[in-house]
Amino acid sequence: MITQSIQDYLKVIYKLAVNRKQVNTNAIAERLGVTQASVTSMLKKLSELNLIEYKPYYGVELTGGGEKIALEIIRHHRLLELYLAEALGYSWDQVHEEAEKLEHHISEEFEDRMAAVLGDPDFDPHGAPIPSKDGVMQERYLVSLASVGAGARVQVKQVSDHNAELLRYLGKMGIYPEVEIDVLEKAPFGGPLHIRIAGREHHLGESLTNQIWVTPQPARDEPEATS
Amino acid sequence: MITQSIQDYLKVIYKLAVNRKQVNTNAIAERLGVTQASVTSMLKKLSELNLIEYKPYYGVELTGGGEKIALEIIRHHRLLELYLAEALGYSWDQVHEEAEKLEHHISEEFEDRMAAVLGDPDFDPHGAPIPSKDGVMQERYLVSLASVGAGARVQVKQVSDHNAELLRYLGKMGIYPEVEIDVLEKAPFGGPLHIRIAGREHHLGESLTNQIWVTPQPARDEPEATS
DNA sequence: ACTATTTTTTAGATATATCTAATTATTTAT
DNA sequence: ATAAATAATTAGATATATCTAAAAAATAGT
Known part of the structure; x- marks a missing residue:
């Protein structure tokens, strides 16, 4: 068992x-x-x-078998997080804890019906990819916000879901997946990052920017690929 | 723990x-x-x-404490059954098994949000009363269909939720809570009960009628209470 | 009232997942 | 290259909830 x-x-x-x-x-x-x-x-x-x-x-x-089980559980977890947020009105800092317990106890039926209600989603509320039923994930190439240099405009794609307090703080600043951030200034020696988001400016420490994952290239002013 | x-x-x-x-x-x-x-x-x-x-x-x-825990779990179970049916489209023969596992793992938050989505319901899909948050149940005085005499018209109020096959069979005949049944004939020595429901007639054995609970009095031709 | 049957309890074993304390292996630093 | 530090393993104990087999208590039948 x-x-x-x-x-x-x-x-x-x-x-x-x-x-x-x-x-x-x-x-x-x-x-x-x-x-x-x-x-x-x-x-x-x-x-x-x-x-x-x-x-x-x-x-x-x-092994193959071990990875299969791991991906099933991760699918359960992330589907649950999105379902709790969308269908039951949980805030994004509450979903992790509840999903952590339920992921082990829902049936395949429950999994399938949640996925159907949500329209077979690809990402959870924190931007983490939801593995498909056959164990394939939408992998993306992201970098931590801590690694982005001054002057860049990047798009938030994913944040860590573990720390509820962190999530509430990010929420207050309006830092969610898909939101765009301008990096204004980068203090040396891992000092705070000065950013602008939706017109408001913030200074973020490294332990915070380490938990925010963004697009690796500037989201605008990037030349289109030419053939 | x-x-x-x-x-x-x-x-x-x-x-x-x-x-x-x-x-x-x-x-x-x-x-x-x-x-x-x-x-x-x-x-x-x-x-x-x-x-x-x-x-x-x-x-x-x-004890008081023991009953409190029991009622909490029964509330979880019945709320879950109704939620699975209403919100996730489960059929009434599927809900019991899933609720039986999940009832132990949902948080109070989950319980409250289900209740809110469902509008604080009083009964689950099988007609069983859902205890309120402070442990009060809508108790009713019901009798088993097996005990009803010929000629009576009764209203189904509750059915056993344990046996999925039984529930599918009842569903096929249209036997659900709130449906009315005419008892046409009662064979002696616990023989089959001959009933009519929505114009169709059926013969039901005792092991089946024992699991269907109905209003004790005829549902019609009953004089209103006079002051 | 005594025997037979049923019900309940005790005694002792098993399986799972954990712990602490002590030992062994590997890695790092001088 | 050897000592010191770090990491991993073993040995043995604990806690939980279960089981089988045997003993004890309660109930029922004549």
Whole structure:
């Protein structure tokens, strides 16, 4: 039986693997809030179930089966987030916590009906791509707002969904997916970024701009590709 | 921590207590599909948590706290059933199974928002009353269709929600809450009941009519109460 | 009232996922 | 290259909810 715990491990491993190449015990333990010892014993189990490729002291890789389960759960999570926002009027800082619990307990029927009501959406309220039923994601090439230089105009595409307080703060400033931002000034040594958005100006620290993902190129004044 | 298991035990105890007066180990075990030994050990635990009054070899009664949790779960279940039917287009034979899982995992926020979308409903799709947030239920005095004599016209008010096949069969005959039934003939010794509903006639066995609950008095030709 | 049957409880085992503490392996720094 | 630091694993314990098999208590039948 695939327990909730197994699903959580696979989801975290998937997400870590997207960034780094080698996923280590440490990182999994930290993300899940359990001890390293717990992770080790669970990795053994996942390996026996053929959900991961596990080489002790090296790292972990999902097998086809493991990735399938991870993507199913991520699809559940992101569909739920959008459904809670659209159909039940949740604010975008509330949806993550609720989806985190429900993602493990909804049926395929529920998943399908939500998707139908929402018109088979591609992105959740924070701009994260929703994997399709057969495990394909609309991947995009985005950069963190922290890496953008002064003078650029970029478009917000995605924000981190973990921290409710952060989301409320972004909401107050009007920073949502699809909104355009002018980067006015960039303080040296990772200092605050001075931006303008919908006519209002703000200074944002690095721990904030690290969690905002934008289009890599300026959204305007870019020459069209010529054949 | 109140586990899912504890919630299930309290729900079953509540439902058994509504019918019989004394709730025994046997009945709980049967309803939950576990052994009597498991029930005994769980009853001890529930007693320690002050959720039930437990006298070994006698029976079990819910305390105020236990009843509160039971009613919360029943509210979740019935609100979910109605929400799945109304908002997501589930048929009435599908809602029970999904609600049975989700009832343990939705937040109070989710509960409140469903209730708001549905306009604070009093009954679920099978006609079962939905407890209010402070634990009050719209109780009605109903009788089983099996107990109704020939010649009566009664109104369906509630049907059992457990058996999906039964529900599909009832649906096919048009037997839903609020529909009126004429009882034409009653075979002796618990034989089939001959009924007419919306112009069509059917013969129903006792195991079926036992699961249909109707108004105790004839729904028409009843004198208005005079002051 | 005593025996037989049914019901309930106890005793002891299992499975899952977690923990702490101690050990072993790997990596980093001088 | 060896010591120090970091990371991962093992061993053994805990907690929860379940099970089977056996014993004890309550109920029913003659």
